[in-house]
Amino acid sequence: EDSVYHEYTLGLRLELPVFVVKRRINSFQLPEDFTLGFLAGADLGRAFRSFDRGRVFDEGRLSVAFGFQRQATMVLGNGVVDWWWDRSHRIRRLADFSLRAYHNSLSFLTLAGRVWYVSDWRAAGIDELVLGGLTGLRGYDRAVRTGDRRLVMNFEGRFFSNVEILSIGLGGAVFADVGRTWKSGEPLSFRDFSASVGIGLRVSLEKIVRSELIRIDLSHGQDDRWQLSFGTGQYF
DSSP: OOOOEEEEEEEEEEEEEEEEEESSSSSSSSOEEEEEEEEEEEEEEEEEETTTOOEEEEEEEEEEEEEEEETTEEEEEEEEEEEEEETTEEEEEEEEEEEEEEEEEETTEEEEEEEEEEEEEETTOOOOEEESGGGSOTTSOTTSEEESEEEEEEEEEEEEEEEEETTEEEEEEEEEEEEEEEOTTOOOOGGGOEEEEEEEEEEEOTTTSSOOOEEEEEEEETTSOEEEEEEESOOO
């Protein structure tokens, strides 16, 4: 069967944006644009096969995003719920919610936190959500746990120094990650959550090329193993 399809979507939007410019949230020196205020949307679409115009699935989406700041604290939240179905048959339901907060009353330090919840139900009964690595929990393998629901909490202290070597900025971070995946109907206990702590090096190339910083993290999980990870941009 041809997997190529076309989707037509009708959407409604309510947008009450407030645009702000901040510094030292994610980058060292570059100004950063954030959208506060309130945004909401609703979409309804239908997908057709490209070769015979047969219907593949219908899709519905609800989304909301908000943000506000109080003195040195900024809070950002967003949520999206997607449904896919074929006539009366449900195919998939995906929900993704996150809440982030940043506080930088000191010029060299930004405190950052995130709560991230994802639920992914599929009619086929396949567990696609993994925990570990880049999915919210440093210090563990990429798929240390699987399930159809995931809850992650991340906390970071980001240090932005004025130290430079050959126009390369250096900074650091201390962090703690807590998370768990589980199956629908499975009891949720905080004792079953996995956790890790660690320290990181942040390398800024902003004065050389306009790019995201380089992230190097050394983390320690509950299995008494150390893990070194690399990436670009802040972890969240």
